[in-house]
Amino acid sequence: MNAASHQDHKGQRVLVADDEEDICDIVRLQLEEHGFIVQVAHNGLEGWQKLERQLPDAVILDVMLPGLSGIDFCKKIKSKYDIPVLMISARSEETDAVVGLEVGADDYIRKPFSPRELLARVRAVMRRQAQKESAEILSTGRIQIDTTAHRATVDGAVIELTPLEYDLLLLFLENPDVAFSRDRLLDRVWGRTVYVSDRTIDVNMKRLREKLGSEKFRIETVRGVGYRFNGKAE
Numbered sequence: 618m619n620a621a622s623h624q625d626h627k628g629q630r631v632l633v634a635d636d637e638e639d640i641c642d643i644v645r646l647q648l649e650e651h652g653f654i655v656q657v658a659h660n661g662l663e664g665w666q667k668l669e670r671q672l673p674d675a676v677i678l679d680v681m682l683p684g685l686s687g688i689d690f691c692k693k694i695k696s697k698y699d700i701p702v703l704m705i706s707a708r709s710e711e712t713d714a715v716v717g718l719e720v721g722a723d724d725y726i727r728k729p730f731s732p733r734e735l736l737a738r739v740r741a742v743m744r745r746q747a748q749k750e751s752a753e754i755l756s757t758g759r760i761q762i763d764t765t766a767h768r769a770t771v772d773g774a775v776i777e778l779t780p781l782e783y784d785l786l787l788l789f790l791e792n793p794d795v796a797f798s799r800d801r802l803l804d805r806v807w808g809r810t811v812y813v814s815d816r817t818i819d820v821n822m823k824r825l826r827e828k829l830g831s832e833k834f835r836i837e838t839v840r841g842v843g844y845r846f847n848g849k850a851e
Contacts, residue, residue, distance in 0.1 A: 632668055771832050781821050
């Protein structure tokens with residue numbers, strides 16, 4: 618491994634909240650090896666206090682945290698800050714993943730996971746966060762995105778989107794009338810190194826449609842392919 622790879626995230630802060638010390642040690646060592654500054658908390662209340670004391674660039678949360686659950690912790694973060702959240706869990710139920718995404722988590726990974734996979738997912742959520750910085754106004758029909766403010770509106774009213782929902786809508790507005798397969802959506806929004814199921818993609822698409830309200834019809838299901846944003850509909 619060359620010296621540059623150790624410094625590719627130098628100065629970026631990650632908060633890891635998990636009650637398993639071994640997991641925290643593995644995650645901390647892997648991230649610090651690549652230049653991250655890592656803080657560790659072993660319960661939700663401790664994690665929230667550390668987050669409020671110094672905002673991190675990303676948060677890794679265990680679903681089953683004591684004191685303040687990972688789900689509730691994620692809700693608190695997303696209600697106040699625009700920080701990417703990666704949730705982890707030893708439980709295998711798909712419900713955990715769906716609930717985590719529904720409260721705003723940017724990604725979800727099950728234990729046991731490889732340190733390299735976790736690193737790839739952290740990089741992916743932080744890359745999506747960094748892409749929000751370019752200034753541009755995109756508009757189609759009654760939908761508008763202000764990329765400077767990271768704000769989406771329908772008929773001038775702000776719609777509250779998770780980071781993934783925002784990235785999906787931005788991709789569609791930048792590519793009207795282009796049919797995207799689930800694989801292409803995964804590649805463009807989640808990143809090549811991240812594995813998510815078709816169910817996860819469909820959950821995010823369903824939520825995005827609901828939040829668009831009267832404009833939800835613009836996101837069309839293309840049978841046998843995936844999804845397309847209708848840029849010509851009135």
